[in-house]
Amino acid sequence: MTEAELGLEQPVEEARPGFGATALRRLLRKRLAMFCLVVILVIYLAGLLAPVVSPYGYNEQDLDNTFAGPSLAHPLGTDRLGRDMLSRVIWASQTTVIISAAAILTGGLVLGVGLGLLAGYAGGPVDNFIMRVADAFFALPDILLLLLITATVRPRVEDLFDKFESWPVAGGLVEAGAPDYFLVFGALALFGWVGIARLIRSQVLSLRESDYVLAARASGASLGRILSRHLLPNVGNIIIVSITFSLGAMAGTEIMLSWLGIGITYPHPSFGAMIAAGSDLSSLRAHPHLLLVPATVVALLLFAFNLLGDALNDVLSPRRG
């Protein structure tokens, strides 16, 4: 979602205009980082505007024209049902964009930042409780729990959405694949807060000892005001960097779950399913483009997020002036 990109600069600029402007200028000078930003923006925009920009529907079949190579009508060829690969990739980007952005906004920004601030500032039992919960989440390779959750909770979510189906406004949600989206988003958000919360807590632990927080407290500022006006702006840098990395990681996890068949399922397009369809050996031998097209887009997107995250880290970390 473009808000995520725009959001990258905003908090810093508002909080410390001088520093933010310098950082932005330094970032603009990094050619590789700008290239990554362009790649991410192109994929995100293509995904968001999928109904407008994709030449065909994601499920539009042309059975006379299967496994075709690149042509004017199908720039990236077609798959085994004659579906246009370019359109499939664009629609798959939409899936990835919606899920990773939604999971970051809720799990990363709201839960992660909120709990990190609270744990770091409140200390004591509150801190202990939040961090032990984080430990419990951290004590497992998240892929194992994600597997369990998405595999076992799916029918429950589907039941839930079936109930809504009779409602006039929510009708057609199941048709649109909403249960799948909701499930993957929920699972990702559930795990997305731990890393960010830990980072922010450790930073707040030292910030809360600073003079300006003491001054704010002495002048009677409320807990909410101290958290939002004094602590939040000062962890803005960390938030921006870790959000950038997490967006990439979330996209990767969504692809992984869909690849296993427990994420976004047929007929809704996703990179995971496309990669899975393209990677069995007979298809690799005869039609490598089925793998190479989605794999290239995924590799570009995730690599761009990591490189951009690194560049932002360089630009925003105050130590390397």
Add this chain to the structure above:
Amino acid sequence: MQGILPFVVRRLVWAPFVLLAVSLATFALGRFGPGDPVEILQGQYHNPEVVERIRHERGLDDPFFIQYGNYMWDVLHGDLGTTFAPRGVPVEDIIFDKMWVTIQYNLVALVIIFAIGIPAGIWAALRQGSWQDPLTISIFLFFRSVPVLVIIPILQFIFAIKLGWLPSSGWEERDILGMKIGILDKRIIMPILALSLPGIAAVARLMRAQTLEVLDEDFVRTARAKGLREVVVISRHVARNALLPMTTIVGFALVGLLGGSLFVETLFGIPGIGQFTWEAVGNRDYDVIMAVTLITASAFIVANLITDITYGFIDPRVRLGGGGPRY
């Protein structure tokens, strides 16, 4: 170092509670989630009476907390339960064999990660400011960013289909001194490659950062000033000091590899714990899922603890544990 003992004790006291929470959550997910192992086992046209009988035999019709209590009681006595598919085998009989398979090639991958990452990190640090430094790090970062499920088919495409050098999948064990060893076969080359490529970036970056830090130290200047050859300065004075903090990430690197093993084992047909767990999730094989969860969670907690303790030993400036309330 006197601060370390209470810290360790505190963490050790917490560990069982974390394990308890994790086990309860997993247990609940299995029991309250839909899908029933007996029905899956018996197929679509199952006889309800048979299903009921098996459920009763296995205690699946008991109240939730009774089931959980019984299971945990057995676990404390070293009984990890029984599998559904294959039916009726004690979990501990299967699971350790599967783990042995996975651990073998994971350890090799771990060695390779450090064997490539450490020299690459030093090399990048020494080239700081030139184009070679960011290029080296970016190449490894690329493999870090691309999901392993993309890397594997591309490796298979290149090495098995286009070049025909390696078999595309499989696992061949040899009996060596009574141990089943599967890592001496060329089938394992691609899985190990796929597993280690993504891990190198983290090691190379940390090593680069550490080397840069040590290069600034006075003793390096002294070493150079007294006319030591650059090779000696780098290998004896710089590398040795920069290596110390690397020990802290070994545990995490190994546990991190386990997550990737699921994909590696599925795509290369390796009969390890990753593939076994994935099948168990599909079959709702509760006891297997629980056993894997408990074992990995314990491994994570231990790795976490060891990491924190080594940090404390290596850099005594690291203060362990946050303070209390300061209002």
